[in-house]
Amino acid sequence: MNLFNTIKMDREYWLVDQVKVEGVLELEYRDAFKSLLVDWQENEIGYLSLLMDATHEEWLLEQGFYKVSTIVEYTRTLDGNLTEEPEITKEALVDSRMADSDFAKLYERCRSGSANKNKLFTIEQVMESLENELGPEWRASCYMFRKSGEPVGLSIPIIEQGTVDEGRLFYFGVVPEYRGKGYGAVFHRISLNLLRKIGAATYVGSTDEANQHMIRIFEQNGCRLRDRKGIYRIDR
Structure with a gap:
């Protein structure tokens, strides 16, 4: 087991x-x-x-x-498409002209100022982990959200390793200047729709208990609290 x-x-x-x-x-x-x-x-x-x-x-x-x-972990059943905003477009990195280096810069902007306390990796390590953990086709899992053509957020929807239909977001974020305006909930709904399209039947999302903004997004989009876990670390 x-x-x-x-x-x-x-x-x-x-x-x-x-x-x-x-x-x-x-x-x-x-x-x-x-x-x-x-x-x-x-x-x-x-x-x-x-x-x-x-x-x-x-x-x-x-x-x-x-x-x-x-x-804290939140979950919901993915039993239908959620409403999306027509002013927000989504684009997979694999279909984009954006270079990996520019995607890394967008990723870094999205995670800057995060309320999550468990900051483990440099952006170089993050980019390396994308291929190591998602495989050579990792760019197909990376989505950018645009408003008026400008990249304003990103999401990486995946099926959790070792499961058949549990959807997770490897990462989800909004650029600083678009925070606090309701776009996080919009991007999250789009991400849930993307998870459903790749075969997820349920969604599980987690965030630091101090990240009240992300918790509100979970709750706005119909997720319920499932679990709490401590983050512990040991160094050699």
């Missing part, structure tokens, strides 16, 4: 996410994670970032982890 999803980036880092399975005891999770932690230590990886239920927090701190923050 798979109790943790793990993304491994060479010797730089491991990203580990607890998989909630009904009926699995806390002790079973801890035993499974102990084995994973030993592998991380033996492979001399730079750091390990973990998403795990806060009931394990005291035990994790005893293992040498420190707490970064808490995330």
Whole structure:
């Protein structure tokens, strides 16, 4: 039984996410994670970032982890198209004339000033992770939102690894000058429609508990709170 999803980036880092399975005891999770932690230590990886239920927090701190923050997860069923705004157009990077370097600059603008506390990567590492985690066709998953031809946001809708129809947004963001004007909710609705088109039946989104703006977007677009997890990290 798979109790943790793990993304491994060479010797730089491991990203580990607890998989909630009904009926699995806390002790079973801890035993499974102990084995994973030993592998991380033996492979001399730079750091390990973990998403795990806060009931394990005291035990994790005893293992040498420190707490970064808490995330909240929201979900909804994707059972029909949501209303989109005609003034906003969407374009996949694969169909665009935009260079990867310009897309990276747009990505950096969208994530600047974020309320999320778990800032792990440089923009160079982010761009590298797109191909590593999404594969050679990653540009087909990257969408830009434009208003009057100007790029004002982006979204990367994907099917969660290891699932058949769970939709996630690898990243979602709005450029600073368009924040606080309702565009985030509009872009999010478009993203949910994109997820449905690639076969997602449900959507799961997460953000830092301090990111009240993103939480309001979830709620405006019919998502409900599903879970809370702590973000923990350990460095070699």
